[in-house]
Amino acid sequence: MTELYEQQRAMRAMRKAAMQRGVIAILDIGTSKIGCLVLRFDGQDKVREGDGIGSLAGQSGFRVIGAATTRSRGVRFGEIDAMQETERAIRTAVQAAQKMANLRVDHVIASFSGAGPRSYGVAGEVEVEGSAVTENDIARVMASCDVPDFGEGREVLHAQPVNFALDHRSGLSDPRGQVGKRLAVDMHLLTVDSDTVRNAAYCIKRCDLELAGLASSSYAAGLSSLVEDEQELGAACIDMGGGATGVSIFMKKHMIFADGVRLGGDHVTSDISKGLQVPLAIAERIKTFYGGVVATGMDDREMIEIGGDSGDWEKDRRRVSRSELIGIMRPRVEEILEEVRARLDAAGFDHLPSQQIVLTGGASQIPGLDGLAPRILGQQVRIGRPLRVQGLPQAATGAAFASAVGLSLFAACPQDEWWDFDIPAESYPAKSLRWAVKWFKDNW
Amino acid sequence: MQSMSPASHARPEPPVTRKPAKARRDPAPSRWAYRFHRMWLTPLYRSLLRVGLPTFLILTATGWYFSNPTNRYAIAEKVAELRQSVQSRPEFTVKLMSIDGATPVVDAAIRDLVSVDFPVSSFDLDLEAIQASVSGLDVIRDVSVRVRPGGVLEVKVAERKPAIIWRVGGNIELLDRTGHRVASLTERSVRADLPLIAGRGANDAVSEALAILDAAKPILPHLRGLVRMGERRWDVVLAQDQRVMLPERAPVAALEQVLALDEAQELLARDITHIDMRNPQRPTLRLAQPAVEELRRIRSLDRKGTEE
Numbered sequence: 001m002t003e004l005y006e007q008q009r010a011m012r013a014m015r016k017a018a019m020q021r022g023v024i025a026i027l028d029i030g031t032s033k034i035g036c037l038v039l040r041f042d043g044q045d046k047v048r049e050g051d052g053i054g055s056l057a058g059q060s061g062f063r064v065i066g067a068a069t070t071r072s073r074g075v076r077f078g079e080i081d082a083m084q085e086t087e088r089a090i091r092t093a094v095q096a097a098q099k100m101a102n103l104r105v106d107h108v109i110a111s112f113s114g115a116g117p118r119s120y121g122v123a124g125e126v127e128v129e130g131s132a133v134t135e136n137d138i139a140r141v142m143a144s145c146d147v148p149d150f151g152e153g154r155e156v157l158h159a160q161p162v163n164f165a166l167d168h169r170s171g172l173s174d175p176r177g178q179v180g181k182r183l184a185v186d187m188h189l190l191t192v193d194s195d196t197v198r199n200a201a202y203c204i205k206r207c208d209l210e211l212a213g214l215a216s217s218s219y220a221a222g223l224s225s226l227v228e229d230e231q232e233l234g235a236a237c238i239d240m241g242g243g244a245t246g247v248s249i250f251m252k253k254h255m256i257f258a259d260g261v262r263l264g265g266d267h268v269t270s271d272i273s274k275g276l277q278v279p280l281a282i283a284e285r286i287k288t289f290y291g292g293v294v295a296t297g298m299d300d301r302e303m304i305e306i307g308g309d310s311g312d313w314e315k316d317r318r319r320v321s322r323s324e325l326i327g328i329m330r331p332r333v334e335e336i337l338e339e340v341r342a343r344l345d346a347a348g349f350d351h352l353p354s355q356q357i358v359l360t361g362g363a364s365q366i367p368g369l370d371g372l373a374p375r376i377l378g379q380q381v382r383i384g385r386p387l388r389v390q391g392l393p394q395a396a397t398g399a400a401f402a403s404a405v406g407l408s409l410f411a412a413c414p415q416d417e418w419w420d421f422d423i424p425a426e427s428y429p430a431k432s433l434r435w436a437v438k439w440f441k442d443n444w
Numbered sequence: 445m446q447s448m449s450p451a452s453h454a455r456p457e458p459p460v461t462r463k464p465a466k467a468r469r470d471p472a473p474s475r476w477a478y479r480f481h482r483m484w485l486t487p488l489y490r491s492l493l494r495v496g497l498p499t500f501l502i503l504t505a506t507g508w509y510f511s512n513p514t515n516r517y518a519i520a521e522k523v524a525e526l527r528q529s530v531q532s533r534p535e536f537t538v539k540l541m542s543i544d545g546a547t548p549v550v551d552a553a554i555r556d557l558v559s560v561d562f563p564v565s566s567f568d569l570d571l572e573a574i575q576a577s578v579s580g581l582d583v584i585r586d587v588s589v590r591v592r593p594g595g596v597l598e599v600k601v602a603e604r605k606p607a608i609i610w611r612v613g614g615n616i617e618l619l620d621r622t623g624h625r626v627a628s629l630t631e632r633s634v635r636a637d638l639p640l641i642a643g644r645g646a647n648d649a650v651s652e653a654l655a656i657l658d659a660a661k662p663i664l665p666h667l668r669g670l671v672r673m674g675e676r677r678w679d680v681v682l683a684q685d686q687r688v689m690l691p692e693r694a695p696v697a698a699l700e701q702v703l704a705l706d707e708a709q710e711l712l713a714r715d716i717t718h719i720d721m722r723n724p725q726r727p728t729l730r731l732a733q734p735a736v737e738e739l740r741r742i743r744s745l746d747r748k749g750t751e752e
Contacts, residue, residue, distance in 0.1 A: 070471070088472030095473050095481055104485035208482060 008156075008419040014212040015411070018107035024212060024411055025094065025105040028220075028404040029086070029112045029200060031075050031243025031266060032362060035396070035404040036093035038066030038101040039411060062412050064391035066101030068093050077262045078114025078217070078244035080199040087203045094207060108204055109213035109411045111220050111403055113244040115196035117157070119257045119347070120148050120189040128183050133166065133175045139421050141185045148189075155194040157216055159418035162186045162254040171252075187418065190216060190258050213411065218246025218258050220406030225360040225384035225399075226250055235356035236349055237384070238340055238377075239402060240363035242266045245336055246403075247343050249352070254415070257347045261339040265363035268332045275328040276320060278306055290322050293330045294368035299323040326368075333366060337376040344377070358384035362400035531565040534595075539563045541597040550583055550603055557581070558599070566591045574599070582625045608650055609635060611642040611669075623650035643672030652695065653678065659696045662703055663712065677722070686712060688719045698724045 018024040019041055026037040039062045070092040074085025098105060124145035128137050142161065164172040166180035175183060197214065204211050221239035222231075231250045239246040243264045249257040268291075273283035290304050299322040308316040349355070357377050359369065364383055373381045386405035388397065396404070473481065483489050509515050530536075539562055543551050558574050575589045578599060586602040606618035606626045618626040618635065625647070629635060639657050646653065653670050656678055660667055668681040678695055680688035690698050698721040705711040705727075711719070718730035731739065 088470065091475070091478045092472040095478055098482065098485055102485065104482050208479065 005419055008417070011211060011213050012419060014107055014210050015109070015414070018210075018212050021107075023101075023103055023105050023107075025097065025108040025209070026404055026407045026411060027090065027094070027108045027110040027204070027209075028217065028401075028407060029075060029078075029080070029090070029110060029203075030072055030217070030241050030403070031078050031113070031264060032072055032241070033069050033400065034072045034075075034086075034089045034093045035069045035401060036067070036090075036097040037064050037392075037396070037404055037408055038097045038103060038105055039063065039408050040065045040101075040103075041412070062390070062408065064389055064393075064396075064408065065103065066097035066099070067393050067396045068096030068100060069396065070096070072242070076114075076243055077264075078112050078241065078260070079193075079196045080112075080203060083199060083203055083206075087206050090203055090207050094209065106208075106210055107212040108209045109215065109407055110200055110204060110211060111215045111217040111407050112196065112200055113217040113239065113241050113246050113260060113403070114262065115192035115260075117216050117218065117246070117258050117260050118150065118154070118191050119259065120150065120191065121162075121256070122147060122187045122189055123184065124187070125182060125184040128166075128181055132177050132179050133183055135176065135421070137183055138164075138176065138185075141183045142187065142418055142421060145185065145187055150189075150191045153194050154191040155197055156189055157192045157197070157214060158188065158190040158219060158255070158258075160188050160254060160415050161418065162188050162252070162256055188254065188256055190219070190255075192216065213414070215407055215410050216246070216248075216258055217241070217403035217407075218248040218260060219255050220404075220410055221246060221360055221386075221402040222248040222250050222255060222406065223409045224386035224406030225358050225402045228253075230354070230356050230358065233354040233356070234352040235354060235358060236344055237358045237360060238364075240264060240336065240359060240361035241403075242362060245340060245361070245363070247340055247347075249344075249347060249349060251352065257349075259343045259347065261336060261343060263332075263336045263339055264361075267336075268329050268363070268366075271328050271332050272325065276306060276318075276325075277315075278308060282306065282308060286325065287329070290325055291329055292322065292326050292367045293333050293372045295323040295326040295330075299326060329366070330372070333363075333369065333372060334376065336363075337373055341376055355380050357381045360384040360386070360399045360402040362398075364399050527567075531567040536566045537563045537595050538566050538569060538591055538597045539595040541599060542592075544598065544600045546601045546603060550581070550601070553581060553583075554578055554599060554601070560597070562597075563595070566595075569597065583627055585620075606635065606638060608653065609638045609640045610646055610650075611640060612644065612646070617647075619647055619650055621650065621654065623647040639667070640669035641672065642669060643675075645675030646670070646672035648675075649678075655696050656680065656690065656699055659699050660703070663706070666712070682712065686717060686719070689722050691722050691724055694724070701727070 015024070022041045024039050024041070026035075026039060028035040041062045070089055072086075073089045074080065074082030075089075080086045094105070094108075122145040124141050124143075126137065126141040126144045129140075163170060163186040164175045165184040165186075166172055166175050166178055167182055169180075172178070200214070201211050218237070218239050222237035225237050225239075226235050231253045234249070234251040236247060236249045239248070241264045243262070243266050245261040245264050247257075247259045247261065248255050265287075269280060269283045269287055272278070272287055273280050276283065276286070278286070286304060286306065290302075292299070302322040303319040304322055304325060306316075306318045306320060310316055344350075344357075355378050357373070357380060359373055359381060360383070370381065370383050383399070384402070385397070385399050386402040387409070389405055389408060392401075392405065484493075541555070541558065541560070541562065543554055546554060557577055560569065569591065571589045571591070575587055578584055578587045578589070578601065583603050584601050585604045588600045590598050592598045604620040604624060604626045607621045608619045609629065609632065610617045610619050611632070616629040616632055618629055618638070620626050632640065639653075641650070641653050649672065656670060657664075657667075660680060663682065666683045666686075668683060671679040671681055673679050673689075677692045678690045680690060680699065682688070688699065688702050701724060702711065702719055702721060706713075715732040715735035716729050717732050718728075720728035720730065
């Protein structure tokens, strides 16, 4: 636990160094594509102390100066499967983005969608030492949270204090300086498989890059696809990627739940491949050109040339109607959405005041999904696209880039996590300076 | 194993195998290409490679090249050759010298002095030296030297005009109005038209002498010359060894006084050797010996007359 804590702190320090240099790279390791954005920070809102997140949702401070995407290799279900291949793909993306930015980047913030994210809500409570809440009290209350046993080989990716309560008042976002006796905190922990994290870190290190942060891609997608009132009132973001579908629930601008379904657009493609007896590349092409989930009478008459280069004329000249294709795709999409529904139900999403669901990610671009999804997920469903950020090329503004854009927002103004707060004075070594200072304060 | 003859059809034709798909080019940069690209994007390396390295290479190459004396000489030779080829172009050749404003004698002297073998390149002409050497001649008051378009070395001179003859020691010199030497004379009679002065330091007071001579116009036929006495005052020497001793100050006025006396009383026609005007308030005459005796005789007659 402390090891991870130190790692995360080191990453934060790295992020700070990158901010000082003004350049940071975003790496979205997905199953179907690896995207790399190079951000330049102009340092406009470094000294912004006020509340809220500032103008343009806090993204006025940075600008995308390089963007590149490459077909992902060696990634399955959002997890790194073949390291060398992934490393090559990362190199391709980073090099292209650097070339566009005409700038060398050393620090990178990465996200991945798989690794079996699991959410835990933990709570802690502590007596306030003085009359008012101090930084140290907050550190103590966080340290007092009883961490659940999430098993071997799991690591905490996010640990965000979601809610503070002081005596009988709850829903405080910043209790510092307030007068009270008992301080309580609710924290959201997100754990992932440590092997996956380690693999990703190793891959990035092999590319001579420094890891300045890690985030779950479902969290990043939620940051970019949910508009501010959705984040405030409560909404779920469903990031339908290639190999995994991420689910994140936001409330009061905090992520309170995240989960992942190991199903995605690639499964639809493989279904088409199997159903039509075509290679995966052709299946992908047919899916993107003619795919859909709601069949109409017109689709029976629309014949699709399958094509192919098997050398067998009869095989390469086959035609299928679009409704056949829809017949293959729809069950799989329904399965994904039902899995998501199950995860949302397990999380107790129906108890939330607002039931908004936002579909984003590359697979959400299937035509007709906005008709199919409400049948499974409920009435308030919309297809979301990520925020527009400065300098992002037109080609990278689609739904498939939701997590990359969200990650740049995460890089620009990250949420306070557990490791951003001070270490409580008690847990320092006994002879530490802070302890001495405290002793002086108490006794003199 | 039987050799397979072309005619034997024992074996079926091998099935048409599809060529193995050509290995697709890996779009990913190799590790070293990637590293090199990143290094290239580093500003320090970039500036070093784009500016520093070429500069270093060029400097090293030139340094190495010039460190070899043969190369240095070769270059110097080449440069000299080039210079020569430019300088010897017909546009720059000077073919002749023209001297303006000089009498034939001076002209010959200048030509003698400026011994340039024409034709010559204008780059090889040292005009300042020519000017200095020409103006070193006493007779030259002013000289300007330039190369005129058309390849002519033009020397414009202004000669000094001899105004007076100065006899000093055994020499006879010609002086101009300022007292500067113009030339030497072998004989006084060559320039009989010019007045004569003599005595040491006379050349320093030529303008004064000229003023005196100007004032002495009425007696010019009798005038033999002026003599500088003790480097401070003038004596006017007339025919029959008559001398007018002029004062140091305002000699012209004193001379005019003498001339006025001459006009009124024919002073100079009398038997007088010296008219001493050194004190203008008290002009003094020195009589010649016969006149003195005559004067004495007259005076003694006068005395006798009164005694009787």
